[in-house]
Every structure is written in structure tokens, then in C-alpha cells.
Amino acid sequence: xxxxxxxxxxxxxxxxxxxxxxxxxxxxxxxxxxxxxxxxxxxxxxxxxxxxxxxxxxxxxxxxxxxxxxxxxxxxxxxxxxxxxxxxxxxxxxxxxxxxxxxxxxxxxxxxxxxxxxxxxxxxxxxxxxxxxxxxxxxxxxxxxxxxxxxxxxxxxxxxxxxxxxxxxxxxxxxxxxxxxxxxxxxxxxxxxxxxxxxxxxxxxxxxxxxxxxxxxxxxxxxxxxxxxxxxxx
Numbered sequence: 001x002x003x004x005x006x007x008x009x010x011x012x013x014x015x016x017x018x019x020x021x022x023x024x025x026x027x028x029x030x031x032x033x034x035x036x037x038x039x040x041x042x043x044x045x046x047x048x049x050x051x052x053x054x055x056x057x058x059x060x061x062x063x064x065x066x067x068x069x070x071x072x073x074x075x076x077x078x079x080x081x082x083x084x085x086x087x088x089x090x091x092x093x094x095x096x097x098x099x100x101x102x103x104x105x106x107x108x109x110x111x112x113x114x115x116x117x118x119x120x121x122x123x124x125x126x127x128x129x130x131x132x133x134x135x136x137x138x139x140x141x142x143x144x145x146x147x148x149x150x151x152x153x154x155x156x157x158x159x160x161x162x163x164x165x166x167x168x169x170x171x172x173x174x175x176x177x178x179x180x181x182x183x184x185x186x187x188x189x190x191x192x193x194x195x196x197x198x199x200x201x202x203x204x205x206x207x208x209x210x211x212x213x214x215x216x217x218x219x220x221x222x223x224x225x226x227x228x229x230x231x232x233x234x
Contacts, residue, residue, distance in 0.1 A: 055124035059182035064125045066174050070167045072114035077160050081106035083146045097231025154208040165197035
């Protein structure tokens, strides 16, 4: 009986010590993250929380505006490619191959912008489309003429892809060589954007040069038709 009482007493003391330790841990977390749940909730919606319990680390603080500008570039290009696809899908132009090419580029740019938004928010950032972010990653404010012929549309798309490649390179450079580096974000761009943009520039430059050579005839209509047939199979 005495041994049972002694065992129960030891168990009670261990449980009490454990409870005290858990309370200390919980109190430390509450103290570190904020004074109240209301302030934490307010900070979540306003983006002004001083809590340290967030996903922000490394150089995300200084690189976030550059990524925001690049997201805006991707969305702008997606819209321009969509207009090009609509232009070549009309009954006047009737170029399903060119329509397929530009619809694919539009979808890709839109998906890339969504991926960038997910990346920024996963790192504790906030994407604000009400604020204009100026940087070399931004696109020009001058609107191009989108009702163009087949060859000029390829030249326009090539310019767009070079701008997006330059924007991705700029953000990568900032993430790598800024005063406060962000290797994780630089690696993400290397894996998901830089190779893809390089391939796109190479493909469109080849298309533009091939079509330019095919059109060096008195009547290039057949050449354009056959090239459109080629694009449909890609």
C-alpha cells in the first residue's frame, strides 16, 4: 500500500512538472507571436503585423516588389497573347495554328503568374494589385498594335518573351546579389522560369526566321498557309 501511494505521488509530481513545462512553452509562443489574438488577426488582414511568427526570412523583404512587378508583366503578356489568339481565330484571318500558339502562350503566362503569387504568399508576402511596382521587371506602358500579320505577330511575341526573360533574370540577380540575398527564391526562378523562357525565345526566333524566308516569294499566301498547318501540329 505504501509503495502504491509512493508511486501515485511520483506520478502526480511528474504530471505537474510536465504541465508547468507545457505552460511555459505556450506562454513563450504567445509572448513571441503577439499580445493578443485580435492584434494577430488584424495584422493578417492589414499586412502590418509585427509578429515574428510568420514565413518571412532571408531577402524576401527587398525582393518582393520586384516579384510583384514581374507578376504584373506576366498578366499583361497573358492578356496580349489572348488578344492575338482572338485576332487569328476570326473568320477574316482563320489561322488556327497561330491561334493555338498564342493561346498556349497566354495560358502559360497566366499559370506562371499564379505560381508566382503562390510562391510569394508561401514566403509570407502579400500580392497587392492596387500598388504599381516600378522596376526593370515591369513591362512598357506603351501598348503594341495587336492586329498584325503573321510575321509581325511572331516578332511581337518574340519581343514579349525576351522582356519576360529579362524580367526573370533581373529578379534572379536581385535574389542572388542583393545586400540581403534570397537563395531559395533564386533557386525557384532557376528551376521554374529561366530555362522555360530561354526555350520560348529560341522557339519563337526560329519561327520568325523560317516564316521570313518562306515569304520571300511574289505570293506568300501558300507559304503562310503551310506554316499555319505546321503550327497546328506542334
